[in-house]
Amino acid sequence: MNAPLPSSGKQLCPGGKPPRRAFFRLLTGALGAAATGLLTLPMLGYFFGRRHRPAMWVPMGDLSDFPLNETRTINFDNPLRQPWDGMTSMTGVHVRYQGKNDAGDEQFLVLAANCAHLGCPVSWFPQSGLFMCPCHGGVYYENGERASGPPPRGLFHCVWRVKEGKLEIEAPHYPTLHDTLTESLES
């Protein structure tokens, strides 16, 4: 930056910096900035971009598979998978049929398997009517509400619908405390 300009020797352009060199410096700076931007933006897009996909629905089974007020654990292959995910894309939800509401619509409770504390898989214990987490002992009641232990909230609810006599759920992503699984319902 502070290197002496050749103008200290033979004066090419009397009275100041040689305009050609000043222009070249400016041009180099501008081109450098442009090159950096052109390189950086796609890289940022690659590393931090989100792939947007339409909501994908996963069939859970016929309505008759779900007796009233009983919790069933359904394992399924999450369609949010990569083709080379192997068995890691398998996931589970806990489904409870709660009968019909006043309008005659079927009511389901679909709870994600991941504990709201730190994501470990909760198991359903029908004998005591509790979900228990093996990691830090979080416990939830059958309706998904927190019963005891460290979880800061109840289990995450999945979005569900009944279509052509079958229960379907929206493919769940890995839930976090802010971004629960029901945002498509809220929006």
Added chain:
Amino acid sequence: MYQLLRKLAHWIDARAGVSATLWPMMRHPVPRSIDGPMGWWYVFGSASMTFLLIQILTGIGLSMVYVPAADQAYESLLYLDYQQPWGWFLRSLHYYAGSGMVVMLLVHMTQVFLQGSYKYPRELTWVVGVLLLACTMGMFFTGQILRWDTDAYWGLAVGASMAGRVPVLGPEIVHTLLGGDIIGASSLSRFFALHVFIIPGALLTFLGIHLWLVLRCGISAPPKPGEIVDPKTYDATYHEELKRGVPFFGDALLKDIFFSALAVTIVVVIAAVVGPKGPTEPPDPTLAGANPRPEWPFLWLFGLLSLSPPAIETFIMLVFPVLVLGALFFVPFVSNRGERAPSRRPAAVLLVIVIYTTLGVLTYEGVQAPWSPVMDAWSGDPVPVNLVEGRTPLELQGAAVFQFKNCRNCHALEGIGGRRGPDLTTIGASLTRDQLITQISNGTPGGGNMPAYGKQMSPAEMEATVAFLISLRPDGQLPAGAVEDAPVEGTTPQPVELTE
């Protein structure tokens, strides 16, 4: 032939200038006392570097067989363990040399801290050393994920959930960490890139800077009580000392080589005898009973986290590690002058003792993990026979309800079962019938560690369970709250009615 090689070497050296630049570096003088017995304190840094070299060699070897794809990683680990010649040994050595590297780094840091070597002019050397420790811990965590078994899967889940607690940006961070919506192939590939390219790149860069600083600032002389570090005079004094110094590439290096060779021998023997770590169960998220444990360098944090009240958990997950790292960074800026000898710095010695005791206790708790319920205790651990012998039918019924309602998952009987809640072997001697009913019905007040069982069992089941629990007390001891002169002679457990 020899002459020809010599000429070739000279030809290259004349152009590359290797002997002109590297040789003086190797022969740089170090304080004379390092040549003596005090020199044994200076061997831990080079031992860490030796382990790093083993990690690079074994890591390159493993990368030639391991497949960083979620559907094949587990199989390739099994292949390494059971089919690839010496694959089991490379996996084992990679694990134990990595562990050895962490141990050597900690010993090295402790020595530098205790002997005040981080003081002027070596503050920056310490700071870069802390970065090296952070990189090494990062390698340990990412390496555990590459061992793509059920522990790796759920370990990553726990890590992602912790990152997800960052305010506002949590979901974005989780998405970036996992490389997608769920834990799967993209997550493994990311951690592979971190473990093989990104963190090693940073680590080697910091190592280069660390070594440059060691050369530039010189190796500190062993501390002498009363020899004060003063930035104004230190350089001149040290320079004088070096005039009487000995070359590093000589006898001083011999101790490093000896110790590194010893350390490598020990690690190779451990690796060969103990064998590779895992993989455990395949990474199938639908397998019940996941119980992820962090690797041993993180067990203390796991213990601290699990023993803390939920209200400050997020702080410990997100802020506390930053504070610890920050505190380490700040060590040379708190005091970079004064005494160096441990005998004149009792606070420093006390600090080291307190820190290692704390780490040791928390690590022990992390190994024991009493906060994790035993998920199959209710069906897998029967009630000890002597606790049901001679009981009334109601009490026997209560024992069955106690098992069936999964109480054992958190409550041990005679030490068997979960340890999340108290062991109930003698509960009848400390809680009355009313207290037991209240405790079981309401759980821990304010939503603590025990769920309210009031709606989870019928009145009859409650009656039986309480009857059983009251009968649980040492022979000859009164039930809790019983009147002193109640009939207790020839005692078998008292019927519930007598306790009223």
